Amino acid sequence: MDRNDDPSASAAIDQHVQQPYKYGWSTDIESDLAPRGLNEDIIRLISEKKNEPEWMLEWRLKAFERWLTMKEPSWANIRYDPIDYQAIHYYAAPKQQKKLESLDEVDPKLIETFEKLGIPLEEQKRLTGVAVDAVFDSVSVATTFKAELAKHGVIFLPISEAIVEHPELVEKYLGSVVPRTDNFFAALNSAVFTDGSFVFVPKGVRCPLELSTYFRINATSTGQFERTLIVAEEGSHVSYLEGCSAPMRDENQLHAAVVELVALDDAQIKYSTIQNWYPGDETGSGGIYNFVTKRGRCAGRNSKISWTQVETGSAITWKYPSCMLEGDNSVGEFYSVAVTNNHQQADTGTKMVHMGKDTKSTIISKGISAGRSQNTYRGQVKIMKGAENARNYSQCDSMLIGDQCGAHTFPYIDVRNSTAIMEHEATTSKVGEDQIFYCQQRGLSEEDAVSLIVNGFCKEVFRELPMEFAVEATRLLGVSLEGSVG
Amino acid sequence: MLEIRNLHAGVDGVEILNGVNLSVNAGEVHAIMGPNGSGKSTLAQVLAGHPTYEITQGTVSFEGQDLLEMGPDERAIAGLFLAFQYPVEIRGITNGYFLQSAMNSIRKARGQEELDTLDFAELLEEKLKEIGWDDSLIHRAVNEGFSGGEKKRNEILQLAVLEPKLAVLDETDSGLDIDAVRSVAEAVNRFRSDERAFVVVTHYQRILDYLTPDHVHVLSKGQVAKSGGKELALELEAKGYDWLREEAPVG
Numbered sequence: 137m138d139r140n141d142d143p144s145a146s147a148a149i150d151q152h153v154q155q156p157y158k159y160g161w162s163t164d165i166e167s168d169l170a171p172r173g174l175n176e177d178i179i180r181l182i183s184e185k186k187n188e189p190e191w192m193l194e195w196r197l198k199a200f201e202r203w204l205t206m207k208e209p210s211w212a213n214i215r216y217d218p219i220d221y222q223a224i225h226y227y228a229a230p231k232q233q234k235k236l237e238s239l240d241e242v243d244p245k246l247i248e249t250f251e252k253l254g255i256p257l258e259e260q261k262r263l264t265g266v267a268v269d270a271v272f273d274s275v276s277v278a279t280t281f282k283a284e285l286a287k288h289g290v291i292f293l294p295i296s297e298a299i300v301e302h303p304e305l306v307e308k309y310l311g312s313v314v315p316r317t318d319n320f321f322a323a324l325n326s327a328v329f330t331d332g333s334f335v336f337v338p339k340g341v342r343c344p345l346e347l348s349t350y351f352r353i354n355a356t357s358t359g360q361f362e363r364t365l366i367v368a369e370e371g372s373h374v375s376y377l378e379g380c381s382a383p384m385r386d387e388n389q390l391h392a393a394v395v396e397l398v399a400l401d402d403a404q405i406k407y408s409t410i411q412n413w414y415p416g417d418e419t420g421s422g423g424i425y426n427f428v429t430k431r432g433r434c435a436g437r438n439s440k441i442s443w444t445q446v447e448t449g450s451a452i453t454w455k456y457p458s459c460m461l462e463g464d465n466s467v468g469e470f471y472s473v474a475v476t477n478n479h480q481q482a483d484t485g486t487k488m489v490h491m492g493k494d495t496k497s498t499i500i501s502k503g504i505s506a507g508r509s510q511n512t513y514r515g516q517v518k519i520m521k522g523a524e525n526a527r528n529y530s531q532c533d534s535m536l537i538g539d540q541c542g543a544h545t546f547p548y549i550d551v552r553n554s555t556a557i558m559e560h561e562a563t564t565s566k567v568g569e570d571q572i573f574y575c576q577q578r579g580l581s582e583e584d585a586v587s588l589i590v591n592g593f594c595k596e597v598f599r600e601l602p603m604e605f606a607v608e609a610t611r612l613l614g615v616s617l618e619g620s621v622g
Numbered sequence: 623m624l625e626i627r628n629l630h631a632g633v634d635g636v637e638i639l640n641g642v643n644l645s646v647n648a649g650e651v652h653a654i655m656g657p658n659g660s661g662k663s664t665l666a667q668v669l670a671g672h673p674t675y676e677i678t679q680g681t682v683s684f685e686g687q688d689l690l691e692m693g694p695d696e697r698a699i700a701g702l703f704l705a706f707q708y709p710v711e712i713r714g715i716t717n718g719y720f721l722q723s724a725m726n727s728i729r730k731a732r733g734q735e736e737l738d739t740l741d742f743a744e745l746l747e748e749k750l751k752e753i754g755w756d757d758s759l760i761h762r763a764v765n766e767g768f769s770g771g772e773k774k775r776n777e778i779l780q781l782a783v784l785e786p787k788l789a790v791l792d793e794t795d796s797g798l799d800i801d802a803v804r805s806v807a808e809a810v811n812r813f814r815s816d817e818r819a820f821v822v823v824t825h826y827q828r829i830l831d832y833l834t835p836d837h838v839h840v841l842s843k844g845q846v847a848k849s850g851g852k853e854l855a856l857e858l859e860a861k862g863y864d865w866l867r868e869e870a871p872v873g
């Protein structure tokens with residue numbers, strides 16, 4: 137007997153998933169705002185504000201030139217009103233003195249903002265073992281533990297500072313994974329990117345701290361265009377995490393980021409995201425448009441790149457973290473939880489391109505849809521001609537909460553070498569009244585029951601998150617998973 | 623302890639229980655038998671508070687409280703336990719964690735201190751030792767991929783850990799092999815006490831041989847058609863249910 141279609145039951149379940157957005161307040165701070173719109177002058181202004189070298193400006197302008205000739209993609213399974221690119225402010229910075237020498241000089245309002253978000257910037261208050269870069273609108277306001285990291289030769293800087301202080305490194309790798317002209321949003325980002333993080337881990341170093349960047353959009357009508365570049369030299373290891381949130385506003389705001397990862401021989405990069413941008417209200421008004429290009433190059437032998445993401449926010453998410461498996465025996469991984477509710481739309485997945493011999497990739501995707509949301513997984517696995525003995529394992533699970541939402545799975549497979557071994561599994565399930573009742577009969581509240589069921593469903597992904605953030609992820613879904621891993 | 627009076631319940635306007643009367647005192651074991659579809663599981667689910675069933679008439683009191691006014695989790699907290707005829711799977715949540723969460727939720731509601739993972743593991747080990755079972759099911763996801771018999775044993779393990787006042791076992795013996803029936807019955811016997819009562823829904827005499835019920839009831843067409851002592855079960859085993867159809871319902 138199937139009782140899942142009982143509408144009153146799904147309404148009760150929905151209620152528990154619909155938790156109010158907790159990060160919707162805004163900070164009242166004066167900002168230094170570029171005029172609305174996009175043209176060469178705005179790009180020059182951004183470059184000037186950041187004291188960039190000439191080559192950087194040239195690079196931006198070339199990207200802009202190409203962007204003007206490109207068309208916005210429309211193939212994703214998402215719908216939205218056209219974006220007016222001339223109505224956006226491309227630069228917004230909290231007003232403050234030019235150069236900050238220490239945290240004492242940061243506007244207390246900003247420190248307070250990040251404290252409220254659970255991101256204390258004073259080093260002694262930080263979670264042990266985590267260094268943070270905090271980005272507020274278009275600028276980085278503080279990076280912690282710089283000195284500690286420098287001892288190991290690790291560079292962890294806002295990208296705008298890295299461009300000035302380590303131009304040779306940035307110039308060498310910027311755009312080497314995601315070319316300026318890769319796609320519409322990547323080109324836009326290349327032209328106007330304002331901040332983001334730069335990480336460089338030298339040969340043989342295991343980065344002693346978790347690195348993390350927290351992105352906060354505050355100003356109205358602004359876009360956030362951050363750029364992150366992580367380079368792991370031979371034999372090095374690094375784990376990096378980004379978190380994001382934004383105030384509740386009834387307009388849609390654009391976030392178009394580019395993330396590039398480069399792993400040389402025997403290097404490992406673990407990149408985790410907890411994305412909690414404002415998703416819009418129950419009626420579908422407002423929310424962030426999150427159009428992101430993330431790609432990693434396993435350039436060296438035995439290198440490994442692993443993407444873990446927990447996506448709960450944004451009105452629209454369009455994002456496919458990818459791995460280019462160039463080095464022989466390299467490994468690409470993608471672990472994803474995407475939760476959509478109300479009118480949210482998520483079109484997310486990954487792309488694994490096997491070029492080297494004996495390359496391996498793993499894809500675990502968990503989509504949870506509630507309300508009237510649409511959740512789409514789109515994954516591509518490409519095995520190139522020279523990729524002898526490549527292996528891929530893909531598992532895509534969807535969970536439906538209520539009966540007005542949708543889950544869609546589009547796996548694309550392109551195999552050009554007959555030695556490849558591919559495995560694909562997909563399931564769709566519903567949070568059932570009987571499951572909830574069973575938990576309640578054992579003494580759990582209805583709310584705890586839903587959380588438990590959803591967390592159980594996501595477990596394979598959560599256990600990939602760094603310890604400190606697994607807790608945040610489960611909390612985001614409304615429960616603590618402590619102790620269940622085992 | 624449990625007092626069911628003239629209970630009527632159904633689904634979508636169709637009555638399944640029509641006038642059930644039953645009293646269970648602390649320390650007693652009651653067996654409920656009856657043909658397929660007579661409403662045994664419905665009675666069990668209604669007692670536990672399954673939202674699908676609508677109560678149209680009657681009262682149920684449990685330890686002096688109005689059971690029908692309580693939510694399913696409140697009933698569990700008050701000490702009512704149902705061993706499901708069809709236990710539900712929960713993916714990705716280990717049995718151990720599930721039980722710990724359940725136990726702590728109950729403890730918290732009763733104003734008792736919650737158990738941390740270590741204390742709970744100790745308690746669990748003790749319970750397992752007591753009923754002579756190994757811990758092979760503890761680290762697996764709740765009921766996921768369990769055999770039919772393993773699911774039933776798992777219900778009894780939960781019972782042993784949660785120590786309810788009233789346990790309703792809905793065909794826990796169905797699908798168990800001969801040794802497992804004995805082992806489950808022995809586990810139940812171990813937890814019998816003057817403060818605790820059991821309502822055992824079954825089709826078979828075998829489990830009753832071990833449990834020796836104080837009372838046996840036959841449910842037919844949503845009513846208690848006959849009640850008696852443990853001999854009634856033997857009589858049913860010999861004669862089937864047909865002869866009861868002619869008799870008038872009691873109560």
Ligand SMILES: Nc1ncnc2c1ncn2[C@@H]1O[C@H](COP(=O)(O)OP(=O)(O)OP(=O)(O)O)[C@@H](O)[C@H]1O
Binds near residue numbers: 633660664665674
């Ligand atoms: N949720 C429901 N929706 C519709 N009909 C139901 C529902 N639950 C029970 N019924 C019906 O009520 C009657 C009693 O079912 P119930 O499961 O209580 O019987 P039972 O005595 O436990 O039978 P068995 O011995 O086969 O387990 C059956 O006809 C069944 O189809």
Ligand SMILES: [Mg+2]
Binds near residue numbers: 662663664792793
């Ligand atoms: Mg039944």
